[in-house]
Amino acid sequence: MSKDSPGFLHALFLQHAHEIGAFVRGRWPREPDVTDIVQETFLRLSQYPEPQTIQNPRAFLFQTAANLTVDRHRRRETRERFDEPDANIEHVADQGLSPEHYWQTHQQLEKFAAWLDELPEIRRHAFVLYRIEGCSHAEIAKRLGISVRCSERYVMLAMQHISAKLSAEPDQDWR
Numbered sequence: 001m002s003k004d005s006p007g008f009l010h011a012l013f014l015q016h017a018h019e020i021g022a023f024v025r026g027r028w029p030r031e032p033d034v035t036d037i038v039q040e041t042f043l044r045l046s047q048y049p050e051p052q053t054i055q056n057p058r059a060f061l062f063q064t065a066a067n068l069t070v071d072r073h074r075r076r077e078t079r080e081r082f083d084e085p086d087a088n089i090e091h092v093a094d095q096g097l098s099p100e101h102y103w104q105t106h107q108q109l110e111k112f113a114a115w116l117d118e119l120p121e122i123r124r125h126a127f128v129l130y131r132i133e134g135c136s137h138a139e140i141a142k143r144l145g146i147s148v149r150c151s152e153r154y155v156m157l158a159m160q161h162i163s164a165k166l167s168a169e170p171d172q173d174w175r
Contacts (some may be wrong), residue, residue: 008052013042016058020065028069037072041065067143074133115165119158126151127158 017038024034031037041064045051054060116124125144129135130151135143140151 009042009046012057016061017042020061023062024065024069031069033072037065037068040068115162119161123154123158126154130155
């Protein structure tokens with residue numbers, strides 16, 4: 001198979017799609033969306049600037065499929081953790097909190113979001129992955145294409161930025 005042929009992606013799909021599906025099923029037997037993962041894997045490859053320059057496309061496809069599956073599991077677990085079908089909505093809403101408290105919380109979230117927007121994009125992504133999604137520095141480095149040390153530095157700098165902003169507002173209760 002020539003890497004310069006117009007059907008490079010099509011040929012890769014014919015050659016590896018079944019194998020990648022079997023890999024996902026074997027590693028995550030209860031994954032319901034195997035075909036979606038396989039399709040998204042090849043979509044990611046097609047979005048790569050020059051896919052024919054990848055030295056080992058098979059390894060790229062397998063790693064991409066594994067990453068996509070792990071991401072789906074994390075999202076699913078997060079949804080399940082916060083999705084309580086038997087929750088009594090009236091009880092949740094009636095916590096004795098005043099509209100002023102809700103407004104104050106909303107204002108604080110807007111400020112925090114604005115502070116995050118002040119950060120360079122990669123630093124903001126590293127911070128969100130670390131503090132909000134709970135990713136390790138190794139995983140952040142892999143996702144963002146940086147070193148583990150850079151991930152640690154970006155998160156630290158983002159925390160320093162947020163801390164400085166918090167310190168500048170001494171009258172605000174951020175609990």
